[in-house]
Amino acid sequence: MTAWIVAHRTIVAAVLLFLPAPIIIVILSSFTKAGYIGFPPGELSLRWYAEFFSSADWLATLGLSTLLAALAAMLSTFVTFLGALAVTRQRLPMTQGLETLILLPLIFPHAALGVIMLGLVGIFGWTGNFLGLLLAHFILTIPYAWRPIVAAMRKHDLAVEEAAMSLGAPPFYTFRKVTLPLLRPGLVTALLFTFIISFDEVTVSLFLVGPDLSTLPVKIFSTIQDSGSPVIAAISAILIGFTIAIVFLLDRVIGLELFVAAEQRRKPTA
């Protein structure tokens, strides 16, 4: 019995060290002069941060990634919201099939999705431009918007809307004052999810970037491949900082445990 407990604790401790390890290493190396943490570690310096912030190229890429993620998040949340309204309130034929279709992109390997998107974007002549990336991210983030929005709508009691109407509120007023506020947590979760998914997306984006257009993760990837410039450490540390901010936001807005439960819902079951 105790042997089991010891084994269990050991594994847990090892994993809890293993998971944050590369992240901590990246942060540490970003502050070294060599930009590369060897052993023993070298001199400290902020030169890589200086290089990042003085590079118009990197800053523009960061801006583009943020814009792309924000637009994709808003588009997919809005379109999904409309569709989910119809599905949760109306007896439509083939609801089951529709849901399977909506979650379909989740069950494709990313490399295959990249090829699919490249083909699709090529038809519009959007290869290597922003619209192509946006279309792909829009499609990819829809399943991540769908789960939280539909869950919020199914939880929401339609009798509350009838109560508003029986008190004299016309449909649009009811929608604004009752329906929307009650769905807000689901919508916020959807926006956050889709933003993160789009901002982090790299495999599919890899197929869609062009010679003078790249997302931040793709640019990091190609820089690692080409030059291995240590400025990557600084950028990575900044992104980690962003992510820490998002985690705290999540903790505040929905709570981490709820987030885990919501995560479970977004898994591809269809």
Add this chain to the structure above:
Amino acid sequence: MAQPDTLLTLDGVVKTFGRHRAVDGVSLAVRRGEFLTLLGPSGCGKTTILRMVAGFEHPDSGTIAIDGKPIQGIPPYRRPIGLVFQNLALFPHLTVGENIAFGLRVRRQPAETIARSVDEALALVELSGYGERRVHELSGGQRQRVALARALVIRPAVMLLDEPLGALDLKLRRQLQLELKQIQQRTGTTFIFVTHDQEEAITMSDRIAVMNGGRVEQLDTADRVYNRPTTEFVATFVGDTNLLTGRVSSVAGPTATVSVPVLGRDVPAPAGDARAGTGVRLSIRPENVRFADSASPWRMDARVLEVVYAGAAHRYTVEAGEARLLVAAPASPGTAPLAVGQRVALTWAADDAVLLAPPAGSPGR
């Protein structure tokens, strides 16, 4: 046709869901200021009727009118109706005060008026000082009162209440029944109240509509529904009763003699419009079956099978002939109940029995 004091009328209202007739030709005339209860078993169409009156469902046929004017086509938010939902449906994102103010805000009343009305409404339901609370910080009984206040504050012509007390414990239920009745009388609002609890219906209502399978079986005062049921369903659904099958053997003035094969004898009942030779069902309430004394005009022998002490009364199951009857006798302190196996003589006053038409399809033996 609408009488002068009729506020709401339903005329031949039918509603089907798929192939299922949820409401099957209901006609009702609700009087101004009355407390009318729809009473019936689960699934008999009570909620559906309320939803049609409120405008959330539309009758397949028949008309609903308020003050003689059909309200078909008027959307829910323009009907002069307040609705208390089966599950209350309070707005979870608003405070108690904001919940109550909702209907007034929709009507764009000035802020001071709203504040005053909300305070009055809170006082009316004895929740003064709770305005800032959130809905989930209230007990079940308090929530129920908020739902009531929210609907009352818009001064509806008709209040519809769908089993608002269903989820509460017995004591709270009794207390709120009383409060509800007082509020109804104080405000003079017409209440249509839904319940499947017959005791609740009897204590609160001016009139009761007993429903079964989408139809109204009887619409009458509480007293008449209990003491003068017109159908077998009403007799059994409202209170306990003994039902006996027999045939009218003779009619003498106001009294009929009914021969009941399972009892092996004739028993008296009010004649009504029964004619000799017709098959009937006779209903007699347990508390109307008495122990006979020397003055009793008739008596029958029986034997005690079972005794249950039920608070104010002893409830006996007795065997008379081949029939088993329920008898309820007041339990006075100091007198011992009858023992199991004891022989007794029973009787009842002809007026206490009720003759019902046998249900359609059963052989009138």
Add this chain to the structure above:
Amino acid sequence: MRLGRWAWLLLLPLLCVLGLFLFGLGELVWSSFNGPDGPGLDLYRQFFARADYIDVLIRTLWVAGLTTVVSLFISYPVAYFIARFQGRRDWLLVLILLPWLVSVVVRTYGWIVILGNRGLLNGFLGWLGVIDSPLRLLFNTTGVVIGLVHVFCPFMILAILAVFLQLERALEEASMSLGAGPLETFRRVVLPLSLPGVISGVMLVYLMSTGAIITPLLLGGLRDRMLGTQIYQEMFQLFDFPKAATLAVILTATAFLVVLPLQWLERRVSRNLKGAA
């Protein structure tokens, strides 16, 4: 409120976008059947005729399978530990969520820093005098599996944890009160009830490992190829879209071969458990 007869119009934008996706999918399949010598199975025949492609396929299955198994074995104990942790769970969750939300490229970069020839680990071991020449930890299967496990095991932990968080403690207590010891309780109660989470975790990790490009490319290099990196190469070094399309179809098929049965299984298991609850 009811939406009325025109409700389906709200679905229209969503359906259009999904239609585009289906169209792209159709186009992919179509291209894979369209070799240089006209329509047919040529491209597939070419694929299976080449030993190096078969190697890539087998390596993909092997790496994805290994990643999935390793992830499962390290994730399950962690998920259980977190679910039963008595103190503030949020801090443990941060340790899982943070790596999970940090971009794949960033994490992979971290592994290059740690595992590279001049990296932290080799530097440390050399400094200790344990090794003379650096260990080759990168540009082979070991590096790829370490990287993939790191990238994907948070998915597994979260999938299993989500099930555990919904598991009532009372069930375990009931089992113990009926005389089952901790191991017995685990085997008879905890494990069966956590199966849906395990299945969906396995499904997710396997699916994502087969289709990964970034991590295999950065940690495995172009020599130790997987299907994902092969597709990348066909596309961007050889500019052969039909070949890439064929590979993508084969990749999808290998993923579906595992994922679809698991989905079916998961639905069955969940349904059975629902009946029991």
